[in-house]
Amino acid sequence: MKFHGQILKMRTEIGTPIQYYMNLSGDMLNVNLLIGRSLKLSHTGYECVNCGSSQPVYRMGFCKKCFFESPYASETIIRPELSRAHLGEEERNFEVEKKIQLAPHIVYLAYTGDVKVGVTREHQVPTRWIDQGATFALPIAKTENRYEAGMIEMALKNHLPDKTNYRKMLQDDYEDDLDLADFREKIKEYFPEEYQNFFRHDDEIIRLDYPYDTPEKISVFSLDKQPEFEGKLIGIKGQYLNFEGGNQINIRAHEGYTMTLEIF
Numbered sequence: 001m002k003f004h005g006q007i008l009k010m011r012t013e014i015g016t017p018i019q020y021y022m023n024l025s026g027d028m029l030n031v032n033l034l035i036g037r038s039l040k041l042s043h044t045g046y047e048c049v050n051c052g053s054s055q056p057v058y059r060m061g062f063c064k065k066c067f068f069e070s071p072y073a074s075e076t077i078i079r080p081e082l083s084r085a086h087l088g089e090e091e092r093n094f095e096v097e098k099k100i101q102l103a104p105h106i107v108y109l110a111y112t113g114d115v116k117v118g119v120t121r122e123h124q125v126p127t128r129w130i131d132q133g134a135t136f137a138l139p140i141a142k143t144e145n146r147y148e149a150g151m152i153e154m155a156l157k158n159h160l161p162d163k164t165n166y167r168k169m170l171q172d173d174y175e176d177d178l179d180l181a182d183f184r185e186k187i188k189e190y191f192p193e194e195y196q197n198f199f200r201h202d203d204e205i206i207r208l209d210y211p212y213d214t215p216e217k218i219s220v221f222s223l224d225k226q227p228e229f230e231g232k233l234i235g236i237k238g239q240y241l242n243f244e245g246g247n248q249i250n251i252r253a254h255e256g257y258t259m260t261l262e263i264f
């Protein structure tokens, strides 16, 4: 079987284990069903996720022009604390910014090899955690907008990491129940005074189950360095496919690339 199209991040569905769907120009392939099969990935070009241009992807699936102009690629996507929509200030496109920033947000703890703090729009739960490869997650605050969540994250990241270390995430083989509620209690004292009313005490820890066994070797490849790759798929975690022999690819990092996928 052969498929061709633009890569978007894999769609996911919570379950035991989590179900993954490769999204190639809207063709959805259940990737769990491909575990045990040989896949060949061939890079064929680019298609910007915003304008469809065939210019090389600059960052996050966008061509260079869109990365600097699209409201979906603005700095507040990465740094919520820079949000301005709650002040009525436009950055690139006020309608889009209002939709993204003036929505309820969740501040959470997640275990991705380390306990980290993060921020997401409420409707991105649990997708955001799955994309990061978190095995446990716990919401600790719900805010009315992105700015407030960003400010809470800023205060907490002096005490906890806020980035996922992909190597630790892929290598992690933590099996026991990790009590994120302990961490919630510990970091409570660092919660900014003015946002105390957003703090949530009684959410339950969410455990996420991936179709994945810890590989002996972590060696991440990209289609830039390796435009053709063939290997036997043995697992999936976060947005990474894991191939036999210790080769992994981050599908999300290839958004806006086009590829041919062959299944043997």
Ligand SMILES: [Zn+2]
Pocket (backbone or CB within 6 Å): 048, 049, 050, 051, 052, 053, 062, 063, 064, 065, 066, 067
């Ligand atoms: Zn573009």
